[in-house]
Amino acid sequence: MRKLIPLCLLLYSSGAPAGEYRQMLHKPYAEKVADIHALYLRLVGIGRADSTALSEEVQKIKVFAIAHRDRELEREMDLFSAYFLTYERRNLAAGMDGLLKVITKAEEEKMHHIRIRGIRVLASRYWELLNNYEKAFEYYLMLDKELDKVTSEEYPDMVTDLNNIAEAYYNFQDYTLAIDYLKKAITIPETGFNTLALANTFNTIGLCYQKLGDYKTANAYFYRIFDLGNEHTKKVWGPIALGNIGNSHYLQQNFEEAIPLLEHDYIKAEEANDYGLAAGALTGLADIYLQYKEYRTSWEYIEKAHRYILRSGQKDRLRLLYPVMSKWYIANARKDLACRYVDSAILANNAYYEKYSALKLLRADQTISNHLRNL
Numbered sequence: 001m002r003k004l005i006p007l008c009l010l011l012y013s014s015g016a017p018a019g020e021y022r023q024m025l026h027k028p029y030a031e032k033v034a035d036i037h038a039l040y041l042r043l044v045g046i047g048r049a050d051s052t053a054l055s056e057e058v059q060k061i062k063v064f065a066i067a068h069r070d071r072e073l074e075r076e077m078d079l080f081s082a083y084f085l086t087y088e089r090r091n092l093a094a095g096m097d098g099l100l101k102v103i104t105k106a107e108e109e110k111m112h113h114i115r116i117r118g119i120r121v122l123a124s125r126y127w128e129l130l131n132n133y134e135k136a137f138e139y140y141l142m143l144d145k146e147l148d149k150v151t152s153e154e155y156p157d158m159v160t161d162l163n164n165i166a167e168a169y170y171n172f173q174d175y176t177l178a179i180d181y182l183k184k185a186i187t188i189p190e191t192g193f194n195t196l197a198l199a200n201t202f203n204t205i206g207l208c209y210q211k212l213g214d215y216k217t218a219n220a221y222f223y224r225i226f227d228l229g230n231e232h233t234k235k236v237w238g239p240i241a242l243g244n245i246g247n248s249h250y251l252q253q254n255f256e257e258a259i260p261l262l263e264h265d266y267i268k269a270e271e272a273n274d275y276g277l278a279a280g281a282l283t284g285l286a287d288i289y290l291q292y293k294e295y296r297t298s299w300e301y302i303e304k305a306h307r308y309i310l311r312s313g314q315k316d317r318l319r320l321l322y323p324v325m326s327k328w329y330i331a332n333a334r335k336d337l338a339c340r341y342v343d344s345a346i347l348a349n350n351a352y353y354e355k356y357s358a359l360k361l362l363r364a365d366q367t368i369s370n371h372l373r374n375l
Contacts, residue, residue, distance in 0.1 A: 021061060025070050029113040033156045033193060040080060047084055054084070075114055078102050082118070086125050096125060112150050113157075119143045120161055127168065140165045144181075152188045159185045159197040166204055175208040182208070195230040199237035202228075206244055215248040222248075239268035243281050250284045259288060276312035279305045283317070287324045290331065298328060 024032045024039075047054035058077050065073035079102045085095030099122045106115035123139035126132045144165055152158040166181035182205045190198050202224045209218035222241040226234055243265025249258035262281045269278035286301035302325055309317045 021064055021073070022068075024073060025068050026072075028154070030154055030156055036076065040083070043080060044084065044087065047087075071109065072111055072114070075102065075106060075109065075111055078105070079114055079118055079121075083121050086121065086129070089129060092125070092129065096122065099125075112146070113155055116143065116146045116150070116155065116161070117157065119146060120157075120164065123168075124164070133168075133172075137168060140168050156191065156193050159188050159194045159201060163197060163201045163204060166201075170204060170208060170211075173211070175211050179205060179208050190228055190230070192230070195228060195233045196236065199225045199228060199233050203237065203240060203244065206241075210244065210248055210251070215252055219245050219248050239265055240277065243269075243277070246281070247284055250288065255288045255291070258284065262288075274312075275308035276314035276317065279308035279312065279314070279317050279321070282308065283321050283324060286321075287327075290324065290328055293331070295328065295332060298324075302328060 024035050029036075043054060043057065046057055058081055062074050062077045065071070065077070078098070082095050082098030082102055085091040085098060087095075099118050103115050103118040103122070106112070106118060119139050119142055123136050123143060126136035126139065143161060147155075147158060147161055150158070162181045162185040166178040166185070169175075169178040169181070182201050185201045186198065186205070188194065188198070202221050206218045206221035209215075209221065222245050225237045225241045228234060242261050246258045246261025246265060249255070250262065262285050266278045266281035266285070269275070269281065282301045282305035286298050286305060289295075289298035289301065302321070305317075305321050306325075309315060309321065
């Protein structure tokens with residue numbers, strides 16, 4: 001699963017910021033969204049190189065905003081400052097506290113998009129950095145409530161946020177509820193800003209139906225990525241879609257149809273240095289060639305898949321690779337190693353399902369429901 005956020009890079013001059021920021025003054029979020037995303041990209045680049053220079057630049061923008069009585073741009077810098085503190089765990093505790101303060105202030109000042117985006121960042125940090133899935137779900141459910149207060153015209157990030165919520169449910173194997181959010185997202189018209197997010201949404205719906213065993217519907221949604229109007233989006237997401245279609249064939253044991261699609265997927269993933277994605281395709285190919293009794297080819301794919309899983313850090317993928325390794329050792333009369341990888345597969349599965357337990361989801365749902373009743 002990948003989350004892609006479109007960012008448009010503005011040209012930057014080291015002189016006075018007035019020309020760059022004036023175009024954002026007192027504009028609705030929908031009219032300045034690309035400029036804001038570009039601003040974040042530029043500021044992150046400054047901060048990675050020199051934190052002092054970043055502090056000076058953020059303060060310069062805040063002074064500019066105050067001078068022009070643009071409270072929203074001022075608050076945008078508060079949001080960025082908190083966001084950056086959590087970026088790459090620079091100062092996670094201070095950043096999380098800053099996000100909470102921005103979320104509260106934005107509600108008081110009726111700056112809906114800043115409040116929503118603050119909640120989104122907070123949810124993602126609990127999910128991705130702290131692995132606190134209960135707390136993450138509290139904020140994803142809060143995000144859901146906040147999205148009901150705006151339209152996609154007012155808030156162009158709507159597709160991205162609905163997909164983020166859906167992916168959380170997908171990881172907890174609640175595919176039906178994930179599909180509900182995703183189908184809401186795909187009713188939103190494609191724009192230059194949301195096109196990559198829409199492709200991600202079609203892909204995630206397809207994955208949900210694939211998990212439910214409805215391969216025909218899954219493939220129909222994967223193919224819808226090719227109906228999008230943006231050529232760059234199709235170039236990025238097309239190989240992923242074809243790989244997932246190949247996986248549908250693999251899961252149905254239509255191996256001849258699966259092989260060229262999975263091979264195309266892993267080659268394109270290698271070119272993009274997406275080693276987790278490549279490992280997924282390689283695992284399926286290793287199993288197919290094992291069933292064809294082409295043991296040398298199968299082992300080559302196994303070794304490469306294992307190497308890519310470790311390189312990507314996506315160790316959840318081992319729960320799918322270990323059973324293939326065990327079967328390979330059985331086929332090659334190495335029962336001692338086969339048993340070892342059976343045990344490894346069991347441990348990997350247990351770790352995965354413990355991480356995404358239904359109980360944690362239930363607790364988060366109860367917590368947020370109680371909180372909302374008390375508002």
